[in-house]
Each structure stands twice: as C-alpha cells, then as structure tokens.
Amino acid sequence: MRPLRAALDLLTMRDWHTSLGFSVSEASSDASQSGQAKTMTTTIKLGALGGQTHLDLYLKTDGAEGHFVNFTSRGGPLETPCLILRTTGRKTGARKLAPLIYGQDEDRYVIVASLGGAPTHPAWFLNLEAEPKVGFQVIDKKFEGLARIAEGAERERLFTMMTQVYPPYVEYQARTSRQIPVVVLEPTTPIERL
Numbered sequence: 001m002r003p004l005r006a007a008l009d010l011l012t013m014r015d016w017h018t019s020l021g022f023s024v025s026e027a028s029s030d031a032s033q034s035g036q037a038k039t040m041t042t043t044i045k046l047g048a049l050g051g052q053t054h055l056d057l058y059l060k061t062d063g064a065e066g067h068f069v070n071f072t073s074r075g076g077p078l079e080t081p082c083l084i085l086r087t088t089g090r091k092t093g094a095r096k097l098a099p100l101i102y103g104q105d106e107d108r109y110v111i112v113a114s115l116g117g118a119p120t121h122p123a124w125f126l127n128l129e130a131e132p133k134v135g136f137q138v139i140d141k142k143f144e145g146l147a148r149i150a151e152g153a154e155r156e157r158l159f160t161m162m163t164q165v166y167p168p169y170v171e172y173q174a175r176t177s178r179q180i181p182v183v184v185l186e187p188t189t190p191i192e193r194l
Helices: 002-010 013-019 054-060 123-130 153-164 168-175
Strands: 022-028 040-045 066-072 080-088 094-102 104-105 108-112 135-140 140-149 184-190
Touching: 054 066, 054 080, 054 094, 080 108, 080 123, 094 108, 094 123, 104 153, 108 153, 135 184, 153 168, 153 184
Parallel strands: 040 066
Antiparallel strands: 022 040, 066 080, 080 094, 080 135, 104 108, 108 184, 135 140, 140 184
16 A cells, blocks of 8 residues: 555646546636635546545645536536535534535625525525524635525526526526525635634
8 A cells, every 4th residue: 555655645636636537627716806816726527536525625635626616517617616615504513514616796705505406405505594604615715704695686696697607507496496595605704724
C-alpha cells in the first residue's frame, strides 16, 4: 500500500482524478463581480467520482474541486456552481451537509428546494424551515448565516434568475403541484470551519 500512497502523493488532485478516468476541466470563478483574486477550481462530471461523493471532494479540496459540476447529462450547463449547506436536523439535532446548486444576488446566495420536481420538499429545506441559522461554504469561503424563504415578486425574480443558472428548474416546477421554494442565504459571519 505504501508504494501506491507515495505515487498518489506525487500526483496533483487534478492528475489523480484524470488518472482514474474522472472528467475534469479547469475553470475560474468570476473575480470581476467580487473584486477578489481569481480562484482556480476544477469542474467535475456528475457520476464520474468513483467511490467519492461530491460532498467529500468539495470538503477535501476546500472547494477547489466540486464547486463547478458538469450537469449536461441532466440538461444543465457544463459549469454549474455548487455550495455546501449545513443545516441542523429537525428531528436529530445533528449537523447535516448538502451540496446544492446556487446563484448569487448581490452579497446573498440563492438555492432552490426542487428535489428534481418531487412532490415533497427536500430534507435540507425542512431542516432550515425549522432552524434558519445555517452555515455554508462557497469554494473556500465559509459563513454562518440566516436562511429565509423568498416570497411573492422576490421569489419569482429569483426563480427566474436560477433558471438561468440551471435551466431544468423550469421542468422540475412543471412536474410538481407544489411551488418549489427559493431560499436566500444571507451571510452574517465568516467562519474557519463548516
């Protein structure tokens, strides 16, 4: 096992993923909006992670891999931005983490509780409905924050914005009789660990 470990240590994460047949490509975040230096990230292909999960990869690389996901196999774009949301389990009180597609509205982050157009809300949404204090990670930036459900004209505007980020949301809304919730994440405090 040591020779394999030593060989893996010599490879970069990108080389390692490529050697295993993962589909990766370089991308950079849009630094012009934030005024910060560009952060290089790698796009991962959905379903091409072998035994690792998207969540594991995002956390292990501090968002360098997993921030962008290739959702073309599901009708989405090649580079779909994802964040990690931390909620508190409404029944267990345990910390729950979920990678989710997001958009940005000024200094706030927007997520959609679509569950692929299922008739019920996703568990993470039910958790933040019960406890709106959340944590989230966008690439390597981590925040404590508050989650709130957008309503009325704001919900319509943000849902339309999110269909530009991930077009299948239109189809998901057509699949279900429930109105798919749009959630606004408002960062309150930067944190070191999610």
